[in-house]
Amino acid sequence: MNNSLFHSLEGENIYFKGLSIHDLQEIHNYASDKDVSRFIGWNLMNTLNETCEHIEKMLKRESAGTHLYASIVQKSTQAIIGTAMIFNFDQEANQAEIGYVFHQDHWGMGYGTESVALMSDFAFKSLNLHKLHASVVDANIGSIRILEKNEYELEGRLKDHYFIEDKYYDALLFGKITKF
Template sequence: MKKNRAKSSTFAVIKNEGGKLVGIAGFNWINWQARWGKILYYLSPEERGKGYGTETVKLLCDYAFAHLNPHKVWAKVHEDNLPSIRVLEKNGFSLSGRFREHVWSNGRYLDELIYERFREQ
């Protein structure tokens, strides 16, 4: 991400109470010509399941559509990452594609899912 600053932005995810760092989020690719941004988010394991992911993705989308003017934002997620899939769906993302047996994880192949959300949504 550091090498490609013009095409990416990364933010700290901080708890309002106490200012503790709980994760990172941002855009690991922005295509200015096609007007889309690929989001990323990672929360520390002990902070998952507390709503921070849902709020983080909402804030990323709000920021993108208000300041970056994309046509859409999108994300990739492993098929077995049900909490992350729920976060995306709660934020208006729809499943748009699937790379079959695309990721090797824990001794097996997993599908990688593509989720997207358009400005109009």
């Protein structure tokens, strides 16, 4: 897997860079936000130490070749505003899952849409994947819109799949097949 290429993806308003423990505070700023972590599958990071352990786990996964992670940097401020990931690679079916998380201050500004476009283009052209997919909590309207803007199609629904804060939510399954 080409980690260095993934870490060098660049769009109009953002660019990717490799995860680093040196960026602990910036990552903790959104990893410790209850509203941010609510629907993404990460545990809420209450301390810098918890965030540090999480970053170390992500770095180990990436070095093992099972995941790709990148910090998403806003060009205008050089601030880390989120994390992009490609994971759950299925070599036989030639597909993988994507995910993304953003600091709440940067929601609704197009950075998610741009990040998914960069990841999709990379996965289809550089990794030669046939399909990408994402699983989204049905209440996460922003994430659903990001996928739809990137031409991901709703492929299914898993009823009461997530149990978050004493409530059940459906999982919406989105997919995109390469056109290349």
